[in-house]
Amino acid sequence: MSLHRRDFLKAGLTGSxxxxxxxxxxxxxxxxxxxxxxxxxxxxxxxxxxxxxxxGNDGLNTVVPFKDPGYDRARKVxxxxxxxxxxxxxxxxxxxxxGGFGKLLESGRLSILQGVGYPNPDRSHFRSMEIWETxxxxxxxxxxxxxxxxxxxxxxxxxxxSESIPAxxxxxxxxxxxxxxxxxxxxxxxGLEQFHLRLSEKQAARQSEAAALQNVASVAQxxxxxxxxxxxxxxxxxxxxQTLEKLLDDKGTxxxxxxxxxxxxxxxxxxxxxAGFPTPxxxxxxxxxxxxxxxxxxxxxxxxxxxxxxxxxxxxxxxSGQAERVTTLVFSEFGRRVEExxxxxxDHGAAAPAFVLGPLARPGLVGAHPSFDDLDxxxxxxxxxxxxxxxxxxxxxxxxxxxxxxGPGFEPLGLFA
Amino acid sequence: MRSVRRREDAVAAWAPYAPSPEQPWNLARVAHLxxxxxxxxxxxxxxxxxxxxxxxAIDRLIHGEPTAxxxxxxxxxxxxxxxxxxESAASGSLSRLQSAWIYRMILTPNPLRERxxxxxxxxxxxxxxxxxxxxxxxxxxxxxxxHGMGDFRELLSEVGRDPAMLIFLDSPTNxxxxxxxxYAREVMELFSLxxxxxxxxxxxxxxxxxxxxxxxxxxxxxVAAQHDGEIKQILGKEGVLNGETVVGILVDQxxxxxxxxxKLYRLFISEFDDPDPALLEPVASxxxxxxxxxxxxxxxxxxxRLFHDNASQGRKLRSPVELAVGTVRALxxxxxxxxxxxxxAACTRMGEALYAPPNVAGWPGGTEWINTASxxxxxxxxxxxxxxxxxxxxxxxxxxxxxxxxxxxxPGDTRNFYTQLLVEGPFQDGLRSAVERQAQPDSQEDDRVxxxxxxxxxxxxxxxx
Numbered sequence: 001m002s003l004h005r006r007d008f009l010k011a012g013l014t015g016s017x018x019x020x021x022x023x024x025x026x027x028x029x030x031x032x033x034x035x036x037x038x039x040x041x042x043x044x045x046x047x048x049x050x051x052x053x054x055x056g057n058d059g060l061n062t063v064v065p066f067k068d069p070g071y072d073r074a075r076k077v078x079x080x081x082x083x084x085x086x087x088x089x090x091x092x093x094x095x096x097x098x099g100g101f102g103k104l105l106e107s108g109r110l111s112i113l114q115g116v117g118y119p120n121p122d123r124s125h126f127r128s129m130e131i132w133e134t135x136x137x138x139x140x141x142x143x144x145x146x147x148x149x150x151x152x153x154x155x156x157x158x159x160x161x162s163e164s165i166p167a168x169x170x171x172x173x174x175x176x177x178x179x180x181x182x183x184x185x186x187x188x189x190x191g192l193e194q195f196h197l198r199l200s201e202k203q204a205a206r207q208s209e210a211a212a213l214q215n216v217a218s219v220a221q222x223x224x225x226x227x228x229x230x231x232x233x234x235x236x237x238x239x240x241x242q243t244l245e246k247l248l249d250d251k252g253t254x255x256x257x258x259x260x261x262x263x264x265x266x267x268x269x270x271x272x273x274x275a276g277f278p279t280p281x282x283x284x285x286x287x288x289x290x291x292x293x294x295x296x297x298x299x300x301x302x303x304x305x306x307x308x309x310x311x312x313x314x315x316x317x318x319x320s321g322q323a324e325r326v327t328t329l330v331f332s333e334f335g336r337r338v339e340e341x342x343x344x345x346x347d348h349g350a351a352a353p354a355f356v357l358g359p360l361a362r363p364g365l366v367g368a369h370p371s372f373d374d375l376d377x378x379x380x381x382x383x384x385x386x387x388x389x390x391x392x393x394x395x396x397x398x399x400x401x402x403x404x405x406x407g408p409g410f411e412p413l414g415l416f417a
Numbered sequence: 418m419r420s421v422r423r424r425e426d427a428v429a430a431w432a433p434y435a436p437s438p439e440q441p442w443n444l445a446r447v448a449h450l451x452x453x454x455x456x457x458x459x460x461x462x463x464x465x466x467x468x469x470x471x472x473x474a475i476d477r478l479i480h481g482e483p484t485a486x487x488x489x490x491x492x493x494x495x496x497x498x499x500x501x502x503x504e505s506a507a508s509g510s511l512s513r514l515q516s517a518w519i520y521r522m523i524l525t526p527n528p529l530r531e532r533x534x535x536x537x538x539x540x541x542x543x544x545x546x547x548x549x550x551x552x553x554x555x556x557x558x559x560x561x562x563x564h565g566m567g568d569f570r571e572l573l574s575e576v577g578r579d580p581a582m583l584i585f586l587d588s589p590t591n592x593x594x595x596x597x598x599x600y601a602r603e604v605m606e607l608f609s610l611x612x613x614x615x616x617x618x619x620x621x622x623x624x625x626x627x628x629x630x631x632x633x634x635x636x637x638x639x640v641a642a643q644h645d646g647e648i649k650q651i652l653g654k655e656g657v658l659n660g661e662t663v664v665g666i667l668v669d670q671x672x673x674x675x676x677x678x679x680k681l682y683r684l685f686i687s688e689f690d691d692p693d694p695a696l697l698e699p700v701a702s703x704x705x706x707x708x709x710x711x712x713x714x715x716x717x718x719x720x721x722r723l724f725h726d727n728a729s730q731g732r733k734l735r736s737p738v739e740l741a742v743g744t745v746r747a748l749x750x751x752x753x754x755x756x757x758x759x760x761x762a763a764c765t766r767m768g769e770a771l772y773a774p775p776n777v778a779g780w781p782g783g784t785e786w787i788n789t790a791s792x793x794x795x796x797x798x799x800x801x802x803x804x805x806x807x808x809x810x811x812x813x814x815x816x817x818x819x820x821x822x823x824x825x826x827x828p829g830d831t832r833n834f835y836t837q838l839l840v841e842g843p844f845q846d847g848l849r850s851a852v853e854r855q856a857q858p859d860s861q862e863d864d865r866v867x868x869x870x871x872x873x874x875x876x877x878x879x880x881x882x
Contacts, residue, residue: 144776165789174766185788197793198800198807209868212855213796216872219851221844226689226734230787230877237792 047273048393049282049313049328050149050178051262052132053306055290056125058299059335059352059380062098063112063369067091070372074338078295078346088112092369097300100307101355108363109314110355111415113389115370117351117382121334125290125348128333133178135387135406148390149281150181151405152398156280165240167281168272170265176283186281187240192248192268197241214238247271255316262286263309270316273326280398289332293343306330310357327358327397327416329389337378351382354389361417388413424695431699431717434471434725442471445842449730452882453685454478454719455528457743459486460823460838475719479712482526486751491526498525499559506555514551515771516757518558519764522742523754533565533711534558535738536684538771541576541608542779543585545772553581553635554772569677569709573609574664580632586777588630593645596624603777604667611679614672615652622649626658668709674701678714685718687732688783731841731881734786737767739882741798744874747838748802750813755802759809763798767791787880799874803867816866828865835870844878851876 065071066082067090085093086102094101104110118137122128131137135148146154153166167179167186179186189195197213199206217234221227250271257263265284272279288302310328317323335352351370370380387410394402396416403410436442447466451458455478458466466474485494498521505513522531538561545554557579564572576582577600583589586600601623605615629644630637649658654666667673678700682692700714707713718724735743741760745751761771768791774780804811817831825834836849852872857865873879 185790187788187790189790195790195793198797198804201806208857209871212857212868212872213875215855216848216851216876219847219876221847221878224731226784227731227844227877227881229784230734230792230880233787233789233792234796234875234877234880236789237796240789241793 045278045280045325046398047280047282047322047326048398049266049269049326050284051266051306051310051328051330052129052176052178052283052285053289053302053330053332054125054129054285054287055332056128056334056336056348057289057302057332057352058291058295058346059332059349060338061295061299062095062303063088063114063353064093064095065091065369065372066093068369068372070338074372075340077344078340088365092365095300095303097304098307099304100309100311102307103311104314104357105364109360110357111360111363112365113354113356113384113413114365114367115351115380115383116331116354116367116386116389117334117380118385118387121350121376121379121382123334123348123350125333130177132331132333132386133176135390144177145180146182147176147178147180148405149178149283150186152394152400153179153186153281154181154183155400155404156184165277165279167283168269168279169283170268171261172285176285179281179283186283189244191264192244192271195241196245197238210238210242243275243277244272247275250275253316253319255312255319257312257316258305258308260305260309262305263312266309266313267316270313270320270322273317273322274320291336291345292341292347293345295340295345314357324359327356327360327393329393330355330357331386331389335380338372338375338380339378350376350379352380354386356389356393356415359417360415362413362415366413366415384413385410389415392416424698427693427696428699430696430723431703431721433720434722436471440722440725440727442467443842444837445730445845446471446725447474448838449725449842450474450478450719451528452739452743453724453733455525455532456522456739457747457839458528459746459749460819460834463838464823471720471725475716478529478719479716481530485526486524486746486749489524494524494526502555502558506551509551511545511551511772512758512761514555515761515764518771519738519742519761520754520757522738523745523757524751529715530562530565532684533715534562536680537561537565537572539774539779539782540680541582542774542777543579543581544774544776548581548584550581550584550635551772553579553584553632557581558772566712566715567710569704569711570664570668572711573604573668574661576608577604577627577660577664578630578637580635580637583630583632583637588627589632591624591628591630592643593625593628596621596628596645598624600624601627604663607778609667609676610670610672611676614670614676619651622651622658623663625649626651626663627660630660671701674704674709677701677704681714681718683782685715686723686729688734689732727843730843731878733882734783735880735882736780736782736786737764737769737791737795738771740767740795740880744799744802744839748814748816748870749819750802753813755811755813756809759801760798763794763801767794767798795880796875799879800871803871803874805867815863816870817863820866828862831866832869835866835873839870839873840876840878841881844881848873848876848878 061078061080064080064085066085082093084096086096086098087093101110118131130144133147134143136143149167156166165187166184169176169179169186169188171190175186175188199209217231257267269282286306291299314323317326331354332352334348334350336346336349340346367384374381387406390406391402391410392412392415394400394405395412444463444467447463481491484490502517505517525531543557545551548554560575560579586603587597588600591597598620602620606612625645626649629640631640646657651658651663652666652670675697678697682697703714703717723729741764745754768786769780801807801810820831820834825831832849832852836845840848852869855872857868
């Protein structure tokens, strides 16, 4: 009868459950934090930021085909007149609230990817978000087990990288499906302020308390692989909270963000990037795009929040010398119905534009506006599968093997040099 | 793999534990029993069970304590809690329903019953995120509470007719002309047999047998016109099989008892080793011999040498609910207890959202509970309970008074008291000296004790159970 601890331990090293957890490395900044600030910046590792617009953004009133008679026919109450628009070219203009995007477009820092979607579009928010976030259209049993960025971080990082947080989500409810992974774990925080250890309010006491907690967590008990795992994670949590807490003292670069939620989240992301954190992927959302009724005011407010926050983000990154290593994707789970409804709103649709910001090889318009003469059940048809954007971000930007994450057959769009 | 060389070794592992000089009935064993079978217990309960021996302690877990921790007679407490949950469900607020359960677990006179209710909730994982009907979710939870220690065959049959489950696994779309395989697959893969013990054809045929099971007006309805009454062949049995006969076929498979034995092993013995099938065989035999009366097998496990073996201590990770509820019970923060809403929300952030499991496979448990974010949440919850300013969690515990009540008065004693009360046997000495080394001599006694406890609770050792 082998019932002794050492047998358990021996068993643990070969047993399948432990092999599985042994492979799942513990995220954290353990041992890296001190060096992190200077090293990561010097290394200039590339960063991807994703902004997900929740609810289905009305692409037609975001990038407006004002010359097209199809647009005039479909949009009576919601029509944007060419005089109001921010000019893109002779046929297209940006919603007047997207002044921020207009500036970025002028300086060659914005790509407008038109007609983005996927085959057999699903009009359910829930399902369509799943499709975008997992980059899978099938209903396979494992189809919802990981997100596309989760699979990305699972494939990155050898031994050394295992000790940094591979991806971080700010705001929102928990971890987005896009970041669900099987091997390394992303960190979901409400805001930087929330991610800190609750110690005494007195500054002097905090120091010694934190040190004591860390000391106790560092004590090596007789070797126990599970305890070691918990120990690493606990220390990583303390370390991350201390490091993130220090960012709160960062006085900023002088760039003013709009007071909006998105502005604050992007400002936090800029601070983390500026501090040289080795986290390559950030995720955040902007909610409220499900404009079934009284769309004009609500949509305008959302677009100005989006454009202003992102142009401040770009300016902030630029002033701290980070702009060339950061790119941002903006997408929504679907566009909206071409025909407006009777409540000054729009219902769920299909293809829509997506946006990429940053150091682009192909700024400006990418792809044609989808035709009004060839609709799919009243919705615009896509010509660019969203997974081709992901392929660009993965292979051209992050220099990873996109097919390992997305499967074969998604040609990158040449967005990056 | 935990190796068992001979069949007799496996039988010996599950033979009844009797205290011996090598494996004495000591405080560590009493605490282990409570943590595994229910939740951590107050010191008075540990002392009583230490004095009265393992038989009496296990009997009380099986049959319940006469009173809840708030002093109410058990039957009255359970009735009150049933009402409280029903009302919370009717309010439509998930967080209220979650807090009602957290509150019940904190004070319960039947910790094992709540442990089993939570086990079945994870086994038959159904999420309100999809069901979106708290009354049905509440009704399902009540089913697990009433049948959790009973006949598994009956439980499986009831689950197949449970409205929340039917909605969760798409039974309303399982029609004669277009069978939906969702329930048929999960009932085999996750509820009774495990992968590799059935074929795709079995799933297809079983889906036909389950057709016509709908939910109408929040009630289970069998709609004959949508039921496929033709001949089917499932796991070697042929006939005009329906949902009820499929349950019988599943439970009669040898794989069913083995599958449940493995899950009970993970529940009560260890999450960190992969037991030899031979070691599980006596548990599976017991299930079959007991005609799947779960209580019989749970008793066998709780009374076994393996359960009480030193090597079984610290072989699981505390789940968020166990961490929150257990700590509150052990520290007797009961009058008033910390805000159940705040505790439930913390459990959600730590990864255990009651009534909202991550998917149909339930919570994977073990090391999956732990990552950087959840580690910080864990530490913050525990520090909150000790806080002198937090209105929701803190300002309730008087740690000096608690230790004094049990006659641990001077500084060294209180540290011993809290280490023994809170930490797994094998780690007690190492952790106590680590805590001792951090002592802050200038601080006041109350602050010093709080600080000691905070070091114990946030230690990695405390996350193990």
